[in-house]
Amino acid sequence: MNISIILAAGEGTRMKSKLPKVLHKVCGKPILQYVIDASKGANVEKNVVVVGYGGDITKEYFKEEPIIFKTQPIGEGIPYGTGYAVMQAIDHIDDNSTITILYGDTPLITESTINKLINYHNKSGFQATVLTAIFEEPTGYGRIIREDSGNILKIVEQKDASEEEKKIKEINSGIYCFDGKLLKYALSKIDNNNAQNEYYITDVIGILKEEGHRVGAYIIEDSTEIHGVNSRVQLSFSEKIMKDRINERHMENGVTIIDPSNTYIEDTVKIGRDTIIYPGVSLEGSTEIGEDCIIRNNSRIVNSIISSNVIIESSTIEDSQVGENTHIGPFAHLRPNSNIGENVKIGNFVEVKNSVIKDNTKAGHLAYIGDADVGHDVNIGCGVIFVNYNGKEKFRTTVGDNSFIGSNSNLVAPVKVEARGYVAAGSTIVEEVPEGALSIARAAQVNKIGWVEKKDLIKDK
Template sequence: MNISIILAAGEGTRMKSKLSKVLHKVCGKPILEYVIKASRGAGTEKNVVVVGHGGDMVKEYFKDDPIVFKDQPIGEDVPYGTGFALMQAVDHIEDNSTVIILYGDTPLITELTINKLINYHKENEFQATVLTAILDNPTGYGRIIREDAGDILKIVEEKDALDEEKKVKEINSGIYCFNGKLLKDALSKIDNNNAQNEYYATDVIGILKKEGYRVGAYVIEDSIEIHGVNSRVQLAFTEEIMRKRINEYHMVNGVTIINPENTYIEDGVQIGRDTVIYPGVSLEGNTEIGEDCIIRNNSRIINSIIHNEVSIESSTIEDSIVGENTHIGPHAHLRPNSNIGKNVKIGNFVEVKNSTLKDNTKASHLSYIGDADVGYNVNIGCGVVFVNYNGREKFRTTVGDNAFIGSNANLVAPVNVEPWGFVAAGSTITKEVPEGALSIARAEQKNIDGWIEKKGYKK
């Protein structure tokens, strides 16, 4: 059985935030979520997360996730350190398990690396294995000192390292694999008799070596994966790396991204082949984009489903569905719960909210469609307003198939326009428009001759 223990109890003081450090987001998801996802992807069957400062916020966010949370005590008299954090999870370590130690602030770690670490640990029958990295500048990191056979002899912190040891470029990432029983035994033996008065996970390695057990070292292929987030600057750096990963993933799978450096796609967004993404586009949340779509500059799509062959230009779409071969924009806004059919046109400065528009309907410019059910083949003219709110309540409007709503008309809900109903331009409709009827609701035009001269405007 593979178990992960994810240490997420740090204060994150350098973030200067009321939010728990591990809840700060990278490409739309908390940094801790990436670590959990990578751990599960590598086959861990139980994930134990040790929380401390801001722990209640973390638990609340992941309340629907089958994670085991353990609280690390907080207080001036409480000893800290990675070893102390591991002690909080000892009750969930099974004797016959393989335990992977991870950190909640390293979202760039991948399931591939964790899986390789586990396999290396098991295949070589190590009792402990350290994930290491080779750095050109290892300053600040604990150095890996190996035996002639290649196993780890010891881990030396920089402040304790001899001059020759400081030249070693292989460093300790702080990520480990342990035999479950031996880890429990060693945790019961470590102490905090040091300058910091803290318990260290590295002491577990020293105890196992002293007792004659083999400790291996697996060198990570890309050291960027162990990059931790301790400040807003590091958060921005991590965001850049993650965004690049996500964009490259989509390009490898057949999506054209014109300018990846100026395109924001959150983790989990799905995009079909031969879709083209222009600069300035933001795709967020649980968004799904079909094949052969064109998403042009400065469009933002959140939690929406966009079917095949859709064209979107400089528009915002939230929590909505757009059918095949539909054109949106420029400067349109689909607000939540809009369901747009096939071959529909939502044009310049059209706003749709909580409405359904069936296939082949057109609202080409400057209209507001709110709380409406609009049928097939409907034409909605320029300046049409679906008047859905009386100051206290909202009401729905129904427009039947093949209806025609003339420019600058107001449909005052609740009201029905039956199929093939025609509304004359400039009308304010408050009553039902029967099928096949033309409805005109505007004052009769009256011309007053000579009005300009009487008012003295014309000389």
């Protein structure tokens, strides 16, 4: 059985945040989520997460995940250290299991690397395996000292390394595989007799080696995967690497991204092939984009479903759906729960909220459509306002198929315009418009000849 122990108890003081470090996000997902997903993707059957600072918040966030939480005590006199953190999960270490030690602040680790590490450990017959990396500048890291056979002889920390050992470029990532029974045994043997008064997981390696067990090392292919997040600067580094990975994945799947360095796509977004993404676009949350779409500059789409052959120009779409062959923008705003049909035009500075707009309807410019049910083949003129709020409650407006709403009209909800109803420009509609009727709801024009001269409003120049 494969079991992971994910250490996520650190406070992350350098983050200078009220939020637990592992809940800070990279491309829309908490950094701990990436580690959990990578572990599950590597066919690890049981994932144990050790939390400490902000543990209740972390547990609440991941309450739907099939993971086990263990809490590391916090307070004065607690010894701490990586070894102490692993001890908190000892009840979940099975004798016949392979245990992988991971860190909750390494969002760049991949399921491929975890899977390769576990397979290497098991197939090579090691009792412990260290994931290592080659760094051109290894200062600050523990060095890997190998035997002639290639197995690990020991791990030497920077402060304890000789000048010759400091030249070694292979470093300890802190990620390990252990045989479950031997890990439990070695944890019972380590002590905190050191300057920091902490229990270190590296001591487990030393104990197993001294007792004649084989300790191997697997060199990671991409050393950026072991990059940890302890500050906002390091968070930014992880964000950049993850953003590049996500953009490359979409491009490899047939999406054109004009300028990947200026395009933000979160990990959970899906995009169909032959869609073109222009610079400045932000795609977030559970957004799904169909095939053959064009998403032009400076558009933001959040938790929305965009069907195929849609053009979106410099617009914001939130928690909404857009049908095929529809054109949105420029500068349109679809607020939550907007359901836009096929071949619809939502144009310049049009705002839609909590509304259904059916096929072939057009709202070209400068309109507000809120809490409405609009039929198909409707024309909504410039400056039309769906007046949905009386200061206390929201009300709905219904506009039937093939209707025409003239420019600068107000539809005061609750109100209904029946099919083929026409509203004259400048009208304020407060009563039902019958099917096929023309409704004119504006004051009669009165021209008072000579009024300006009588009021002496024109001055001689």
